[in-house]
Amino acid sequence: MTLVAKNIAVERGGRVILKDVNFTLQKGQALILRGHNGIGKTTLLRSLAGLQPFVTGQVDADMDTVAYASHADGVKSQLSVWENLEFWAQTYGTDLSDDVLESFDIADLKTRRAATLSSGQKRRLGLARLAVLPSKILLLDEPTISLDAASVRLFADFITAHLAKGGSALIATHIDLGLPDVEELDLSPFVTSADAPNDGFDEAFI
Amino acid sequence: MIALLRRDLRLAIRAGGGFGLALAFFLIVVVLVPFGVGADMAVLGRVAAGVLWTGAILACLLSLDRMFALDFEDGSLELLVTSPLPTEGIVLAKAAAHWITTGLPLSLAAPVLGILLNLPPHGAVWMVISLLVGTPALSIIGAFGAALTVGIKRGGLLLSILVLPMYVPTLIFGAEVARRGSEGVALGSSLVMLCAISLLAVGLLPFAASKVLRINLK
Numbered sequence: 180m181t182l183v184a185k186n187i188a189v190e191r192g193g194r195v196i197l198k199d200v201n202f203t204l205q206k207g208q209a210l211i212l213r214g215h216n217g218i219g220k221t222t223l224l225r226s227l228a229g230l231q232p233f234v235t236g237q238v239d240a241d242m243d244t245v246a247y248a249s250h251a252d253g254v255k256s257q258l259s260v261w262e263n264l265e266f267w268a269q270t271y272g273t274d275l276s277d278d279v280l281e282s283f284d285i286a287d288l289k290t291r292r293a294a295t296l297s298s299g300q301k302r303r304l305g306l307a308r309l310a311v312l313p314s315k316i317l318l319l320d321e322p323t324i325s326l327d328a329a330s331v332r333l334f335a336d337f338i339t340a341h342l343a344k345g346g347s348a349l350i351a352t353h354i355d356l357g358l359p360d361v362e363e364l365d366l367s368p369f370v371t372s373a374d375a376p377n378d379g380f381d382e383a384f385i
Numbered sequence: 386m387i388a389l390l391r392r393d394l395r396l397a398i399r400a401g402g403g404f405g406l407a408l409a410f411f412l413i414v415v416v417l418v419p420f421g422v423g424a425d426m427a428v429l430g431r432v433a434a435g436v437l438w439t440g441a442i443l444a445c446l447l448s449l450d451r452m453f454a455l456d457f458e459d460g461s462l463e464l465l466v467t468s469p470l471p472t473e474g475i476v477l478a479k480a481a482a483h484w485i486t487t488g489l490p491l492s493l494a495a496p497v498l499g500i501l502l503n504l505p506p507h508g509a510v511w512m513v514i515s516l517l518v519g520t521p522a523l524s525i526i527g528a529f530g531a532a533l534t535v536g537i538k539r540g541g542l543l544l545s546i547l548v549l550p551m552y553v554p555t556l557i558f559g560a561e562v563a564r565r566g567s568e569g570v571a572l573g574s575s576l577v578m579l580c581a582i583s584l585l586a587v588g589l590l591p592f593a594a595s596k597v598l599r600i601n602l603k
Contacts, residue, residue: 231603247467251460254390257399262392269388270468291504307465 181205182227182245182347183315187236188371189219189226195234197223197369204316204347209338209358212370214366220351221250223366224318227349246314250321252305256294260285260304263293268311268371275311283307283333298325299322317341317348323356386474391393393482403448407487408494411444414496426503433502434512434563440498441491441516442552445523448487449548450541452479452531453598462535466602472595475576480528480591488520504567511566515579522583525590526551532594536601555582585596 181204188198196219204210207336212220225231227238228247254263260280268275280286283303293301302325309317323331335356338348350356397404418436422428456462465475495516496509504512532546534540563573 230463230467230599243469245467247464249460249463251463253459253461253464255396255459255461257396258392262395266388266392267468270465270470 182232182238182240183219183236183376184227185236187223187238189222189231190234191219191222195371197366198235198371200236200366200369202364204349205374206315206345207342207348209348209350209361211356211361211363212349212366213363218366218370220366223260224320224349224351225249240316241261244313244315245318245319246309246312246316248305248309248320248322250324252301254293254296254301254304254309257292259290259292260288262297263304264307264311266309271312271314273313279307279310282337284330297365299327299330302326303330303333306337310337315346317346317350319348319350319352320378321351321353323352323354375377386470386478387389389475389478390482393479394485395527397482397486403451405421405488405490407444407445407447408490410447411440411494412498413493414440414443415501419501425478429506430503430567433499433504434508434567435560436502437495437499437504437512438515438519438556438560441488441495441520442523442549442556444491445527446521446545446548447526448483449531450534450544452483452528454467454531454540455533457535462598463602468601472598476528476532476591476594476598477587480525483527484521484524484562488516488524490521492516506569507569508563511572512563515559515562515566515576518562518576518579519555519581522555522586525554525586525594526555529590532598532601535598555579558582 183203184200187200189200190196200223202210212223214220222231224247226233226248228245229242230247232298232373258266264275264279277286280289283306284305285300285307288296288300293304296304309319323334326334331354335358338350338356341348415436419429420433422432453462456465492513494506495512497511499512527548530544530551533547534544537543556574558579560578562572565572565575567593
């Protein structure tokens with residue numbers, strides 16, 4: 180499953196912030212998005228996930244195989260850990276097994292209500308959702324927020340296994356995940372120049 | 386879709402889900418009316434249908450702002466929209482869950498509360514029928530309103546102002562069915578119109594609501 184982005188431009192708050200972004204995400208490949216805060220990593224991922232339209236350009240990928248995980252975990256606090264994952268399994272028509280909980284070290288919390296979880300545990304539950312999905316292309320926005328070093332390793336193991344199965348991942352992160360041979364995509368060359376200084380003449384007034 | 390419906394129903398009956406709130410609110414509104422209007426049985430019998438319908442509409446409104454707002458806050462709405470579920474299906478499942486937790490119990494409780502308002506027994510039958518036919522329209526119109534206001538902090542009040550005018554046709558024909566039923570006169574076209582409103586709303590509004598939802602998630 181490959182994802183090819185051609186000359187895409189994305190906007191936030193009515194301003195184009197990245198343009199002429201080109202990259203190819205190959206089967207079995209992980210691509211790390213780099214760039215300072217506010218450069219547009221989240222906006223790019225949201226656009227690729229189909230949550231907002233591109234200004235220009237196009238993306239070649241089978242959208243049914245794309246899964247997106249945002250800053251928020253999307254965990255329902257009144258449901259138990261198992262019920263949360265079960266819902267996503269049913270939505271995507273897959274089976275949920277205890278192995279998923281084991282691999283993210285939340286098997287002990289299976290029947291606990293998500294409201295009682297710590298933020299790191301909640302994050303692991305949010306990431307465990309990805310293991311339930313049949314999706315091949317993962318778009319992950321800061322997946323390691325509030326995770327400790329051990330949990331980051333669990334997550335890296337999951338990504339490695341996912342890549343080995345022929346999946347791919349586009350990850351926005353600031354830390355080193357410790358993944359073997361990943362490629363990086365630095366977004367700074369694609370930043371649009373700041374708005375031209377206003378010389379007192381505004382077309383909108385005409 | 387079934388999974389989403391089941392999840393929403395489960396959330397509604399869990400602590401803090403708000404199931405029963407609408408019903409309790411309906412009860413209180415209806416009980417307040419005789420205090421305000423006075424205990425004249427003839428007057429109460431005449432206004433019963435209108436009071437029950439107005440009470441049901443206000444009770445429906447109570448839980449609308451939670452429909453998408455809670456999922457929006459914890460991020461699950463974005464995940465749902467990017468899932469293989471069609472957005473129209475998400476709206477329908479949410480509206481169905483809202484109807485099962487408010488519209489349905491309200492319809493079934495109405496004849497019992499009708500006793501307090503001197504609603505005649507044959508009127509109670511038409512009261513239940515009119516509410517059962519009309520409340521699905523309330524839930525789906527409400528879903529559209531909730532989709533419009535989803536990103537807005539404390540959008541509940543705005544939601545009420547947007548949604549209440551849209552409830553007017555349902556209220557007119559719903560109360561008309563119940564009133565004519567309790568007076569024992571021919572229903573005329575009122576029941577047909579009520580059915581038409583519900584069917585049109587259920588058929589068209591999920592598409593509008595899904596479009597609005599996607600715009601609000603941008």
